[in-house]
Amino acid sequence: MSFLSAAGGNITCSSSIRVWTDGLDARHYMGFDALFVAGGKGARAAARDERLIAWLRRVHANTSTVRPIGEGRSLLEAACINGIQQREFGSYNVREERDERNGSEANDRLESMKSALMLIKRDLGIDVARNVAERLMPDAGDSLMSLLGDSSGKSPADKVRAAARWLQENCQRSISIADAAQVAAMSERNFLRRFKMEVGVTPSDYLLHARLAITCSLLTDSELPVDKIARRTGMGNGDRLAKIFRKRMKVSPTEYRMKTRREAGI
Template sequence: MTCSSLESAMLRWVHAPNKGTRRIALLMFNDCSLQGAGVVAEVFQAANELASSDTGGWFYDVAFLSADGGMVRSSSGLRVWTEQLDARHDAGFDALYVAGGKGAGVAAGDTRLIAWLRRIRHAAGVIRPIAEGQALLDAAYPGDGNTSVDPRPQEPGVEAAGRLESMRSALAMIKRDLGAATARSVAERLLADSCSNLAPLLGEDGGLSPGDKVRAAARWLQENCQQAISIADAAQVAAMSERNFLRRFKMEMGITPSNFLLHERLAVTCSLLTESELPVDKIARRTGMGNGDRLAKVFRKRMRISPTEFRIQSRRMAGE
C-alpha cells in the first residue's frame, strides 16, 4: 500500500444525509503495523465509493484512534494521525479493529488502552484483532468468552494471514449491508491480481461441488507452484478444512496435494534446466524447491538422475 492510498483511506468521506452510517474504529499505538489497518480502511473506502450513488445504502465512517491522539509512529516509520480516546468514543462502534505489529506487546501494558477496551466491549458489534493485536484483547479480556469478541484464531505466525482475516471481516459486513455484488466488487478492486482466491475471502462457494472446489484448488496450486505456498493455503482456496481437503483431493485427483505440488514444481524445474542457463541453486529457489541440495535429492529420488545430468541429457536429446 502506498502512502497516498493510506492517506486517502484515512479521510472522513462526505456522504448523503439519508444513508445509514456504520462506525468503524481502528485502534493504533506506537510501532503498530499499518498493513492490516490500511487494508481495513481501504476496504471500507472502496465500499463507500462503490455505493456512493445508492441512496439506500450504508456509509462507513472510519476513525483511527490512540491513547494520546495526534501522530502515531508505525513500525515502518510512517506516522498516522489519530483521534484521542475520550468519552465520545465510549458510545461504541459497529466494528473495532485492534492493530498488530511489534508494538502490540508494549501497548498491551498501557492501562488506558486496556481500560477503554473493557468499557467499549459491550458497545461494539465486533472486536477483531489484527495479528499481534490479539495481545491487547488478551490483556483486556483474560479468559473472557464474550461473544462480541470474534473467537476465530489468527492463522499461525503470518502477518499476511492477519491482514486477510481482517479483510474477510470487513467484507462480511459490507456483504451484509450492501449485498454480495458490492462485496465482490470491493474484493476485486483490492485484489485485482488474486481473483482466484476471492471466494474464501467472501465466505462463499458459488454452489460448487466438492470436486469442483478440489479442481479449482489444483489449478491454483499449478498456477502458484513457484511461490512459497502450502497445502493449508490450497485448502483455504477450496474453502475446506485441511483434513477434508486432503481426503477429497486424493479421491478426486488420485494423488496427494503435496505430491501434486511437487510434480508441478518438478515440471517447471525441468523446463528451466533445459531452456535456461540459470544455476541449479537459483532454479531451486525460483521454483519453490528450496536450494540446490534439496533439489538434487528430490531429482535423484524421483528421476534417478542429478539436475546437472538431466540438463546435459535433455539438451543432447533436443539437438538430435
C-alpha cells in the first residue's frame, strides 16, 4: 500500500498525524489494484491542479477500482471519472450542493469500505477480511459480510492478477515468464493464454512496460548514467535499453531525459 500526494513528503491528516507520501510520477502509470482518493479541506484546491488531474486520468485507465472518500469526489468530478461530469465551481448554491453531496458521500464511504475488504480478502484471506470488518465497522459488519462470500480457493483470474503484481514488484530483478507462471501455479502455456485474456497484454509486454515506467522515472529524476539505469531496471545494459527505447519511445534514453527535464523546467 502506498500513500501519494501531488508533491510528496510529509502530509498532516485530519487527526494531526503526519504521514509520509510519495510524489506522483511515471512509475504509477501502470495503475493500481485500487485507488482511493481522499477528501478533506484541500480537495477543492486539488481539483484545480491540472497536473494532478492529468495524472489521475492516466492512472485511472489502468486501475480497475477508483473510489472517492468524502470530498475526494471533487477530484473525480474534475477528471470526469466513473461517469461523473465536471461541474463549474461556484455556479450553484452552496446549501444545495451540500444537501446533494450528503447522500453520495455516505455511499462513497461504503463503496470504499467494500472495495478495501475485497482486496484484503483476495490478498490475506476471508478470515482476515471478516476480522477487519468486525473490528473497524461493527455496525456495518453484517451488511458487508455478504460481499465476502466463502473461503474457496483462488480462481484462475485471481492467480493471474497475483502473478501480474509479482511481475511489477520484481521487474527490476532478472526474472522470467516461467517464474511468473510458477507464482500463478499454472503451466507456462496456460499462463500465457490466461494472462492475455485477463490483462489484455502478454506477460512479456506487461513486464517490459513496468521496467520502462521505472526507467523513465530514473531518467527524469536522477543523474544515473544510462548503463547503470539499465542494470537497475532489469533491462540488461545501456545498448539493449537504447534499442528498446528507440523502438518503443521513438527517441534515445538521452533524448528522452533532455526532453522531459526541459518540459518539467528542471
